[in-house]
Amino acid sequence: MSGAHASLPLIEYQPPLHGRLVSVTRRVDDITPAAFLRHAQGRERVFWRDGRSGFTLAGMGVAADLMGWGETRLVTLERQARQLFAHAVLPDAGGDLAKPRLFGGMAFRNDFVPDNTWTGFNPAHFVLPHVQLACRDDACWITLNTLVPVEDDPAETAPQLEAALTAWLDELHTAPPAPPTPATPPVSTLRYPMEFAQWDAIIRAAIDRFHTTPLQKVVLARVCEVRMDRRVDVDAALANLAARYPECYVFLFEPRPHHAFFGATPELLVHLAGDRLTSMGLAGSIQRGATPAEDAALAAELLASKKDRHEHALVLAALERRLRPLAADLCIPDAPQV
Structure with a gap:
């Protein structure tokens, strides 16, 4: 299925085709980002936390996908984002904290083709979560985002969305407690797909260019593949990163269940x-x-x-x-x- 999906032509977000964004929100004081993410396991998930300020965002599901390819990918993404929010009906409650946000990223190179490690990740991809949690200081707001036909009256749609948000919160509140965090699975194999001779040649070529061209800095990297005996507990990994690097930005982008890009960066x-x-x-x-x-x-x-x-x-x-x-x-x- 992934190969078939990758071959589909890009269809940009357009309000007449995909619908208009309508959001509802409410304040919640008894939901933590960790509980939110745990409840969203098996779904598309996003997470972002500023370690210094504590500002935290988490999202589940996808209300809208924005994608771009090639040299025009940034322009394409910007155009779609402007259309998405220009026609949106957003709540006043919660102020900027509760407003819908896009989460995503892009490859460094315009000609990047996802393969191997990056299969399932598009070269430029941002998502609007179906459900978003935003926390700053002691305030948390949960926002439900949905695309509805442009001809529908948002005033008539809002009560249905409020009911859906209530049902989702009830489901989260009645979920069973989290099981104990499992021990980190042992590493079964660790390998570098690139042969050392090729890696050595790349390094030597870079050094030669320092001597023969105006090049002053280069960042080289190679893939390290680590396989474990069982699936990695991403939630436990995020908690560990936040504890070990408390002043860093901790992030997760999981556009497909169990295909996650996560880490901590200063x-x-x-x-x-x-x-x-x-x-x-x-x-x-x-x-x-x-x-x-x-x-x-x-x-x-x-x-x-x-x-x-x-x-x-x-x-x-x-x-x-x-x-x-x-x-x-x-x-x-x-x-x-x-």
């Missing part, structure tokens, strides 16, 4: 609020210490590293080159921070 690509844009690139890393004193010593070692300072300067220059033409004012720290 980097912030772009945060846009009004006319203010913030970006935080990361260049250079070092292992954690066992004590605060060891952490401080390792941080000082990292800051003193000429190699890591040079890499940081390259990233900073690239960000400045991209942002300077767009900004009326650009604030850049005088020195890197750990």
Whole structure:
């Protein structure tokens, strides 16, 4: 089925064809993101948490799929998103916290073709969850998103959506308690599909280009395939990541059940609020210490590293080159921070 799905032509979201977005929301004080995700197991799921602020989003199911391919994928996604929200009927309750959000991502390369590890992930794919939970500080709001025919009266549709949201919450509240978290399954095999000779050749070619071209920085990577005796408990993995990296962004994108991309990252690509844009690139890393004193010593070692300072300067220059033409004012720290 996946091969047949991949060969289908792209059909962009259009309100007359797919329907208009209508959302209802209500505040909930007795649902945690962990319980929400656990209840959504076996469905499409998304999750995002800002470790520093605690702002958390979780989603289940799909109300709308937005996809794009090739060099025009960003333009295609933007066009679909504008149409989706331009015709939407959204609730006033909950303010911005309860508003529907799109979750997704895209490949770095325009010509990327999903295969092997990335089978099931489109080159550029964002989803609007059918049910969304948003939590900030002590407030949590749950929002039900649905596409309805454009000729339908939203005022008549809203009570049906409210009833559906009530039924979903009742189902969650009466769900059996979570079973104990299973132990991490042992690794059965670990392998690198790329032969070492090929990997070595790629590294040597990059070094040669440093000497013969203006190239200053390259990021190389190869796939490591790890197979375990049983399915990975994604929920337990997310909880572990949040505990081990409390200041990172923890995320999950599961566009098909049990096909999940998840992790924790300290980097912030772009945060846009009004006319203010913030970006935080990361260049250079070092292992954690066992004590605060060891952490401080390792941080000082990292800051003193000429190699890591040079890499940081390259990233900073690239960000400045991209942002300077767009900004009326650009604030850049005088020195890197750990």
